[in-house]
Structures are given as structure tokens and as C-alpha cells.
Amino acid sequence: MVMRWAEGFIAVDWGTSNRRAWRLSPGGEVAGEMEDDQGILAVAEGGFPAAVAQIRARLGDLPMLMAGMIGSNRGWIEAPYVRCPAGPGDLAERLCWIEGERAAIVPGVAFDSGGVADVMRGEEVQLLGAHAKGWIGADSTLCHPGTHNKWVRLEGGRIAAFRTVMTGELFNLLKEHSILADLLAGPVEPGAAFEAGVRHGLERDDLTAEIFSVRARVLLGKAPAGEAGAYLSGLLIGADLKVGLRLAGEGEIVAMGRPDLTRLFAAALAVAGRPAREVDGDAAFLAGAWHLVELVR
């Protein structure tokens, strides 16, 4: 039998608002990449074959492995969730094949236990890729900041449990549409205001009141307007850590994802007294895509 996808393939992280794609050579090197705003919500019903053709027109007429919201009920074809514990073998076995095995969608992962229900789509490829590369241990705790931060327990190299915290989306909603919007235009940097926010979020449980206080303190001259964004970011991340650290074992936490976000989470973990290490999400995604394809060759 001929080895599947021996000519290399295109790995696509296809989200709600954006998509990114990389061409991987037969040996696994990156031979091309693209990014645009054709997330699944920008694709009209029935438009996915054409949207996929666009990617091949730019990166080559190759097989494609896709992950993320492309497998949701709003995407191309719904790829049912795999339940935790979910390892690379479970995902490979449940790949959703299409186009006569010229393309496959990675299933998302679901957690449903003890009254907690949760779902992920896309992060699972990064998690398993980072483990396949030895960047994270078989038994470890990660956070994956983004629109929705995921806290994940890996056990025996499989995703054992996870919890999503809506930190990124809440910050963006407040920044774009709330009464705080004019205070949040500036960049967010780690520093004293960020750390004060983290401490408040970790130690107190009055988040929805403290969000308004950010504005009140500026109005009353108790805090400079320029620090409001950093404080609010710290506050939301501190509240996020309070939830996530309950899932964590002893020892280091790995923050994986976009470097501008993992940097903030690492700074917040330092405030919480937890050692943190950052792993680049793109590199982990490519490693995970490669690993999954190897498992089905």
C-alpha cells in the first residue's frame, strides 16, 4: 500500500474569525504559509469547497488536515467530539475524512463529569503536538490563553480534564462595547497595575463589581486612566487563574499559545507564586498536525 499523503500536506487551523494554513513538505518542514480573515463565519452556506480551493491555490494542490471550528456545527462538516480522556490515538481514529481521503477534520474534545461540561476545538492538536515533541510532560497542567482560555490536565499523554474560562472574549467585549471602552484603548503590559489586578482577581470574588470600580477610580482621580487596561487584564487573568489552578497538580504550569498572551499569563502565574514556562502555539500546532498524520499513514 502506498503511504498516505506521502507528498506532504497542508495543516489548517480554521477558527471562527480567522484561518491559518501551513504547507508541510514530505519531510515535515514548513514550505509555505498563509493567514486571512476567512474564518467559518465569513464562509456562506455551501461555500467551504471553494474556501478550501482558495487555500490550495495559494499553498499547493495537496491533502489537508483541518482543526478548529471548521469541525463545528457552523463549519464544513461536523466532526463529533471525542470524550476525555483523549490522546493522539483517539483523535487519529476519529478523524473525519472527506473528499475521498484528500482531507480530514480533527474532532474536538468534550469533558463532561461532575456537573461540569466543556468543549474544545483546535487546542487539542497543539496539546498533543507539544507532548509528542517532549515540550510538555505526559502528566502536566497547561493553560492555553486566547479568546477562551483552556486549562488542561494531561495524564499519561492524554487530555484528562479541562475547563474553559472566557477571559479573552470578556476583555474584548469590555474594550470594544462597554462603558470602559475609552479607558481600554492602550496596550496591556505586565507591570505594577497588571500585577495589582492579578492579586485582586486571585484573592477576591467581587469581579463584576471590581470591573466597574476600574472606571470609578479614574473618575475620582484614584488611578491613572492609562493603567486601566493593564489592571483590568490582570483582574480577569487573576480570576481565571483562581479557577484554573484548582485543576493543576504540583509544579510548573505551561502557558501555550500566542506569545503576546502566554507572556501575560506567565507574569500572572509569577504573582500567584507558580513556576511557568511558555510554549509557542504555532510550533505546537504543526507538531500535532504532523503527529496525527503519521498515526494514520
Next chain:
Amino acid sequence: MVMRWAEGFIAVDWGTSNRRAWRLSPGGEVAGEMEDDQGILAVAEGGFPAAVAQIRARLGDLPMLMAGMIGSNRGWIEAPYVRCPAGPGDLAERLCWIEGERAAIVPGVAFDSGGVADVMRGEEVQLLGAHAKGWIGADSTLCHPGTHNKWVRLEGGRIAAFRTVMTGELFNLLKEHSILADLLAGPVEPGAAFEAGVRHGLERDDLTAEIFSVRARVLLGKAPAGEAGAYLSGLLIGADLKVGLRLAGEGEIVAMGRPDLTRLFAAALAVAGRPAREVDGDAAFLAGAWHLVELVR
């Protein structure tokens, strides 16, 4: 000396997005009213005299008492905050007179103590009106749901302390702009889902994770989509009560404001085991406006 404003006056509650105005007769009866979407953000710079003239064109050429965001730094003239404790005499003394005493803006109230900073504009008129009418005791605890819920301690008939919780605005942001939007279109009613949300919000401190779980449970078939709005509303109000009840003394809590909102807060307070009583916010506003004008006659 001729009694000030003996011909009656117009009381205006002028907020960020809307304004409401009532014509009060020389004896205090409501002789006309209007409401439109000309909140302060809809009025261009320099446009307030014309916006005020519109109200007089509809309700009569009378003096006007205005409260709310009209006195903010985005409104007509900034009316500096009065610090807590603030009673009717403090507000009357600090009215911001304009148009040769044909109009006045009620100052907002600021709280700044023990590391907590907070501000209100508009609610103070309702609070003092309800007390002037005997609808609430001189020493009592209230909540005032709205875009920003205010928890208020009244002591000796003056506003002694308060804390704002961003419950209404957060619910609206999630309903209009978030990944939960399609789940939150329906009406919110008290009931089992609402009460389960209240209990979670009161007892747990994982709010920003639980908000995402609302969606995950629907995706995994663990909760009906039609109950998501009621559960989320209960969740946010439960978290709100957890903050507010720390400010409360023993005994009943008064929920004052729009009846559709005070009804939800009264239902949530019942879940928390606290007796609650509802007071209509419009009636309290008119009583407060009348009381303030009497104090300066």
C-alpha cells in the same frame, strides 16, 4: 420673596442612552411625560440647549430639574460629585444652577473609602425620594438594578455607602456581541433555570468559566438552549448578590427600579433566603425630584 418654581417644573432623568421627563404641576401631580432616545451620547457638542428646548416644546416652558449622566463630564455641565454620607440637604445645597436658575442639575454621589471607589448619577434622586415618602426606612439596604446595579446602605436617611456591580451591562454585552448571543435571544423569567444560576453565582467563584459552560452544556445536550438566558441571568445576579449582601444589614432588602428588573432581583433574593420588597423607580424619582425642589424653594 416669590417662591422659586411656583409654576411647577419638569423633572428629567437623563441617562447615557435615553431620557425621560415628567411635567409636575404646582401641586406635584404628573401633568405630562415623554421618553426618547436622546441620551447624552446622542447629543452633539454644544447641542444641550437645543435638546433642552425640545423637552420644553413638548411639556411646557417650565423650569427643569435634571439628574443622571447629564451632569457627567460627557453631559451638559459637569456637576461635581457629593461625597458620602450624602442626604437630601447635601444634594440640594450642591445643585448646579444654570440658565439663571431656570434649570438645575443634581450632583452625583461618590464613595471613596477603604480602597473602594464608586460613583452614581441619577439613582440618588430615587433613593432620597423613596425615603422622603416613607417607602424605605432611614437605615436600610437597597439594590437598584439597571445597566449598573447599585447596592446602597442608607443610614440616618443619607447615602452612607454603596457599590456598583456591572450585572446588566455584562448580560447585554454577552447577549449582543458574544459567542453566547444566539442562545440568549429569548426572554428571561424567574424559574428553575434562573434559580439554579443564582445558586451557582452565590456559592461558587468561577463566574468567567461558568459563563462559557452555559454554551458547552447546550452543545453537549446537557441543558436546553431555551433556558440559557434565564440561567445566565441568574448566574450574574447571584454573583451580584454575593457582593451586595456584604453591604447589607439584617432584615429586608429593598429592590428599587424598573419592575421587570426588581422582579428578578426579588426572586434571586428569595433564593438567598433574604426577604425583599420592590419599590417602583419612576415613582421614587418623581418623589425625589419634588423633595429636592421643596428644599430650595
